[in-house]
Amino acid sequence: MLFDGQTIKADILDGRIAELRFERGTEAVNKLDSLTFGELSLALDSIAATSAIKGVLITSAKETFIVGADIFEFTHIFKHPEAEIEAFVARNSAIITALADLPVPTVAAINGLALGGGFELALAADYRIMSNAAKVGFPEITLGLFPGYGGTVRLPRLAGLATSVDWIISGAQQSPDKAVLAGVADAIAAPDILRFAALAVLERAISGESDWQAKRARLKQRLGVSRDEAATLLAPAKAQAVKALPHFPAAHAAVDLLERAADLDRDTALELEAQIFAKIAKTQAADSLVAIFVNDQAVKKSIRRYAKDAPPVRKAAVAGAGIMGGGIAYQSASRGVPIIMKDIAAPALDLGMGEARKLLAKSVETGRLSQEKADVILASITPNLTYEGFDTADVVIEAVVEKIGVKHTVLREIEELTRPSTILASNTSSLLIGALAENLRRPENFLGMHFFNPVPKMPLVEVVRGPKTSPQAIAAVMGYAAAMGKTPIMVEDCPGFVVNRVLTPYLIAFLRLVHDGVDFVAIDKAMEAFGWPMGPAYLIDVIGMDISHHVVEIVSAGFAPRMDVSFETAIDILLRAGRLGQKSGHGFYKYEADSKGRPRKNIDPDTERLLAPIQPNGKTSLTEEEIVSRMMLPLILEAARCVEDKIAASPGDVDMCLLLGLGLPRYLGGALKYADHLGLNTVVESAEKWVSLGPIYRPSERLQARAAAGDVFYPL
Numbered sequence: 122m123l124f125d126g127q128t129i130k131a132d133i134l135d136g137r138i139a140e141l142r143f144e145r146g147t148e149a150v151n152k153l154d155s156l157t158f159g160e161l162s163l164a165l166d167s168i169a170a171t172s173a174i175k176g177v178l179i180t181s182a183k184e185t186f187i188v189g190a191d192i193f194e195f196t197h198i199f200k201h202p203e204a205e206i207e208a209f210v211a212r213n214s215a216i217i218t219a220l221a222d223l224p225v226p227t228v229a230a231i232n233g234l235a236l237g238g239g240f241e242l243a244l245a246a247d248y249r250i251m252s253n254a255a256k257v258g259f260p261e262i263t264l265g266l267f268p269g270y271g272g273t274v275r276l277p278r279l280a281g282l283a284t285s286v287d288w289i290i291s292g293a294q295q296s297p298d299k300a301v302l303a304g305v306a307d308a309i310a311a312p313d314i315l316r317f318a319a320l321a322v323l324e325r326a327i328s329g330e331s332d333w334q335a336k337r338a339r340l341k342q343r344l345g346v347s348r349d350e351a352a353t354l355l356a357p358a359k360a361q362a363v364k365a366l367p368h369f370p371a372a373h374a375a376v377d378l379l380e381r382a383a384d385l386d387r388d389t390a391l392e393l394e395a396q397i398f399a400k401i402a403k404t405q406a407a408d409s410l411v412a413i414f415v416n417d418q419a420v421k422k423s424i425r426r427y428a429k430d431a432p433p434v435r436k437a438a439v440a441g442a443g444i445m446g447g448g449i450a451y452q453s454a455s456r457g458v459p460i461i462m463k464d465i466a467a468p469a470l471d472l473g474m475g476e477a478r479k480l481l482a483k484s485v486e487t488g489r490l491s492q493e494k495a496d497v498i499l500a501s502i503t504p505n506l507t508y509e510g511f512d513t514a515d516v517v518i519e520a521v522v523e524k525i526g527v528k529h530t531v532l533r534e535i536e537e538l539t540r541p542s543t544i545l546a547s548n549t550s551s552l553l554i555g556a557l558a559e560n561l562r563r564p565e566n567f568l569g570m571h572f573f574n575p576v577p578k579m580p581l582v583e584v585v586r587g588p589k590t591s592p593q594a595i596a597a598v599m600g601y602a603a604a605m606g607k608t609p610i611m612v613e614d615c616p617g618f619v620v621n622r623v624l625t626p627y628l629i630a631f632l633r634l635v636h637d638g639v640d641f642v643a644i645d646k647a648m649e650a651f652g653w654p655m656g657p658a659y660l661i662d663v664i665g666m667d668i669s670h671h672v673v674e675i676v677s678a679g680f681a682p683r684m685d686v687s688f689e690t691a692i693d694i695l696l697r698a699g700r701l702g703q704k705s706g707h708g709f710y711k712y713e714a715d716s717k718g719r720p721r722k723n724i725d726p727d728t729e730r731l732l733a734p735i736q737p738n739g740k741t742s743l744t745e746e747e748i749v750s751r752m753m754l755p756l757i758l759e760a761a762r763c764v765e766d767k768i769a770a771s772p773g774d775v776d777m778c779l780l781l782g783l784g785l786p787r788y789l790g791g792a793l794k795y796a797d798h799l800g801l802n803t804v805v806e807s808a809e810k811w812v813s814l815g816p817i818y819r820p821s822e823r824l825q826a827r828a829a830a831g832d833v834f835y836p837l
Contacts, residue, residue, distance in 0.1 A: 123167045126160035130182075131167060137175045138323065139168045144182035151183050153213070153238040153270075154191035162216045169223060176323045179220075179229040179246055180316070186231045186255065187239025192264065195411050197837060199402045207399035213238075214270045214391055221245035221275075221340075226326035226333040230319035231255045232312065236294070241268055244275040244305070247326065247333045250319040251297040251306045258294040264414060265407035265788070267375035269398035274390040277379060278340045279304050282351060286358040286379055290372040341387045351383035368652050368788040369406050405798055409790025412835060413780065416773035416791070420610060423770070424603050427611070430593075431600025434458055434515045440531055441520035442469040442504070445548065447476030448576030449518060450502045452605045455481075459501040461510045470504045477502055480577055508538050516601050518570055520548040523671055528557055536561055544597045546570035550668075551621055551675040554587035554614045564589040570598055571618060572607075573782050574664075581781035582607045583618045610778055613768045616679025617672065619775055620782040622763065623792065625676040625684060626755035626817040628669065631657035632690040633814060634751060635732065638741035641691070641709055642724065647748040652786030657752070659722060662708035666692055666701045683816045689735050698731055753795075754808050755817040760792035761824045764834070772834040793834040801828035 124131035128145045141164060143151040151157075168174055181187065198209055220227065220242065229235075229246035235257045243249055243257065251257070259268050259276075267273060267289055277285040280303040288295060300306035310318035326333040346354070355376050362372035378397045382390040401407055435458070439449045442464035450473060453460040464470045481499055484490040490498075503510060511517060517539060521531050528547065535545060545567045547557055558564040569585025582602040586595060595611060602609035612618050617625055635641050645656025653660075661669045670692045677684035695708060702708035703720045711725035743751075760775050769775045776791020789795040796804050804820070805828045811818040820828075 123171060124160070124164040126164065128157040129160045129164050131164045133171075133174070134178070137173060137327075138320070139171070139174045139177045141165075141168070141177055141179045142182055143180070143187055149183065150185050151181055151187040151239070152189060152191050153187060153242070154194055158213050158216050162219070165216070165219050165223065169219075174225055176225050176327045177223060177227040178316075178319055178323055179227060179243070180319075181230075181232055183233070185233035185239075186229075186235040187242060188234055189237030189239050189260070190270075192411060192414050195264075195402075196415055199408060199411065200837060203399045203403050206402050207395050210269045210398050211392070211395040214395060217242055217245045217270050218388075218391065221271075221337070226323060226331075228319045228323040228326070230315050231257065231306070232315055234294070236260055237268065237272075238270050241270040241272040241275070244279065245271065247337055248307045248319075248322050248331075249300075249305065250308045250310055250315060250322055251300055252312045252315045253297055253309050254312055255297060256294040257300055257305065258292065259289050260292045260294075262290055262292040262371055262375070263410065265369060265371050265404060265410040266401055267371050267378070267398065269394060269402075271391055271394065273375065273378055273394050274382065274387055275340065276305070277344055277383075278387070282344070282346065282354045282379060282383065286355055286376055289375050289379075290358060290362060343386050344383050346383045348380060348384050351380045355380050368786065370404055371401050371406065374401050405790075406788040408798070409788050409794055412773075412790045412794050413777075413787065416777050419771070419773055420608060420777050423611070424599060424609060427596045427599035427609075428603055431596040432515070432593075434597065434601040434604065436460070436514050437601070438463065438511050438514040438517045439520055440464075440508075440517065440535060441522075441548075442466075442473030444472065444476050445572065445574055445576065446520050447473030448480075448574065449520060449548070449572060451477040451480045451498075452576050452607070454498045454501045455484075456605050458601070458604065459503070461503045461505055461514065463505045463508060463511070465506065467506065470506065474502065474504050508534065511535060511538050512540060514539065514543060516544045516546060516597060518546050518548055520572075523549060523551065523668075525552055525556065528552065529560055532557060532567075533560055536563060542566075544568075544594050546598055548572055551617050551672050551679075553616060553679075554585050554590070558587050558589065565591040566594050568594050568598060569614070569618070570602065571620075573620070579782065580608045581620070581778060582609045583620065583778065583782065584609045584611045585614055585618055586611060587614050608777075608781055610769065610774055610781075612774075612778070613766075615766065615768055617676035619763055619769055619778040621672050621676055622680075622768070623756055623759045623775075623779060624783055625673055625680075626759045627752060628657060628661070628673055629677065629684060629686055629815075629817055630752050630755045632673075632686065632692065633688075634743075634748065635691045636688050636735055638736045638738050639743055639748065640740070641728075641732075643742070644748055644752070647745040648752060650745060651749050651753075652788060654784050658709035661692065662702035662710055662712075662722075664702070665704055666696045666708055669702075670696055683819075685816070687815075691732055691735065694731055694735055695728075750807055751811055751814070753792075754804065754811065757792045757796050757804055758808060758817070758820055758824065761796065761834075762821055764793065765821060765823050797833045797835050801832065804828065 130142045130144050132140045145151045227246040228248045229243040231251045235243045240257045261267050284303045297309040325331045359376045362376050365372050437453050438461040439446050440463050442462050450460050450462040481495040485492050485495050554569045558567045568590040571583040573579035584598050599609045641658040645658050648656040700707040703712050706712050710722045712720040715721045763775050764772050772793040776793050779785040808818050808820050
């Protein structure tokens with residue numbers, strides 16, 4: 122054996138071929154971390170020093186090839202100065218280049234996913250043979266980055282600029298067929314003959330039948346395209362990348378790098394790649410998106426831990442139909458869990474079933490489902506005006522009107538009709554789980570399961586532990602939510618839980634701005650420019666004026682006097698005028714259906730007239746920076762209180778709730794990650810500037826102490 126490491130083995134086959142095998146101990150996948158790079162360098166030295174070796178076969182002992190770099194290392198490395206990041210990247214890139222420059226031909230047998238750094242390593246081989254079950258790609262853009270280990274240099278020399286820029290800025294995984302068509306893969310083989318096929322290609326190179334040296338020499342040279350020609354070729358991609366600025370600069374930087382490197386030789390282009398990568402690694406977007414990746418992995422680990430002990434949910438039921446109930450029913454049925462949908466009103470059942478049919482029809486139309494499969498899914502949803510069949514359900518979700526008296530009645534009825542082992546969950550968005558459990562005989566089997574509308578699109582489910590909820594009930598609902606394709610995050614019981622608790626002071630800040638005379642359209646524009654998918658006025662219209670009013674009323678009462686609203690609000694006025702938002706055609710804006718039947722937002726001149734009485738000082742204007750500050754600070758301060766009150770297990774869980782359930786701009790990384798970016802001292806000082814506007818701007822004593830100590834929510 123040439124080399125025997127913890128992540129890499131190097132054997133000699135038939136006395137003349139070295140097999141460089143990535144085999145990371147007992148872990149499920151291969152990844153490129155500092156340990157692997159160190160061992161790869163040593164293995165390559167051993168191969169290069171062994172004169173008997175005439176070729177190298179690069180393989181993986183795992184189901185995947187190499188899934189990429191170790192993102193967890195990036196969280197530490199990216200804290201270093203730019204020069205140190207550049208040196209780190211250049212050092213690892215040089216090791217991959219050493220593989221590319223071995224004095225013998227090399228063939229990579231790509232048996233599974235080869236992503237990010239794993240794909241970059243494969244590109245360093247002279248030939249690539251892909252299993253028909255494999256895929257390659259550069260997902261770095263989803264982390265606010267671009268390939269930094271030679272990907273922006275080697276891919277264009279194989280596939281050309283147009284294909285390369287598409288693969289790099291899309292982040293999409295590419296099939297073997299596309300890889301061959303692009304000139305990136307040399308052949309495709311079935312998994313059981315992949316090794317044989319790769320060895321055959323290597324033997325042809327060793328024998329001189331294939332001119333690997335000429336192929337390699339071309340990849341070291343300039344691309345053969347002038348910078349002006351490259352600029353023309355890349356113009357459409359650059360226009361697309363500009364749309365992501367200023368919040369997501371990686372795509373634009375990648376396009377610019379490809380243009381600048383077009384007339385450089387390989388090694389000079391690699392140096393430029395490391396320089397630009399280091400600059401992008403220091404951006405807010407990269408820092409935030411890497412943090413999101415780490416937080417997401419922690420959430421998934423938590424889900425797996427709960428699901429491990431979760432009994433299977435074979436049948437479910439939802440009490441309450443309409444759009445929400447229909448969405449829940451569709452989501453359960455589409456993931457293989459039959460469900461009963463019950464309501465007291467036939468029109469509500471029709472609406473719920475109509476929602477399910479609409480969602481299935483769209484899946485058929487887009488090719489995600491066959492009509493036959495869609496029919497099977499629809500048939501597994503049983504609409505019912507009675508509780509018939511509820512005694513067979515493992516989990517029942519209560520999704521009736523958000524009134525505690527109605528919910529008490531429905532929950533007691535369900536508990537009487539279901540088995541002692543049935544888990545009962547409420548989809549309440551703001552009511553306390555403890556209060557809803559007061560009259561139940563089995564409160565240990567009761568908890569919150571808060572979905573977000575529209576259910577099929579919104580990934581988050583807040584799983585809310587009540588005062589007496591058992592671990593078994595939590596495990597069952599966490600497992601069921603995960604089986605439904607959702608991201609469940611366990612939170613503690615409080616008014617509004619995490620998402621609506623944090624949303625409420627954000628909405629109060631908006632209502633105060635309108636009361637102070639700031640144009641709601643200007644507020645929406647400022648927040649959308651900041652990165653929100655929609656401004657607060659538009660958000661309220663989409664949620665519904667009545668629902669927004671209810672959430673603010675219930676949650677603010679639960680946190681009085683901190684969230685007291687001492688003035689008549691725009692929601693009060695518009696609700697009294699019968700404006701419910703999108704669902705009634707009028708809210709802050711007016712809505713008309715476009716050619717596809719979707720509501721299109723338009724300015725409504727009547728809104729300004731309706732709001733005038735609650736703006737005692739008339740119209741005023743603020744800068745976008747002032748609007749953003751007044752809107753975001755209450756949200757940050759309340760998110761911090763959720764951590765202090767231990768409503769979620771970690772700052773990462775709070776931030777993931779807000780990203781997945783509220784649509785917080787991803788480049789922020791979450792409210793608490795954004796607070797770290799600003800600096801907690803800056804947050805506290807900025808809040809003090811506005812504290813005269815109300816207590817939602819008053820930082821907690823613990824946050825003030827944390828700021829004074831120079832603390833952060835995300836330490837190294």
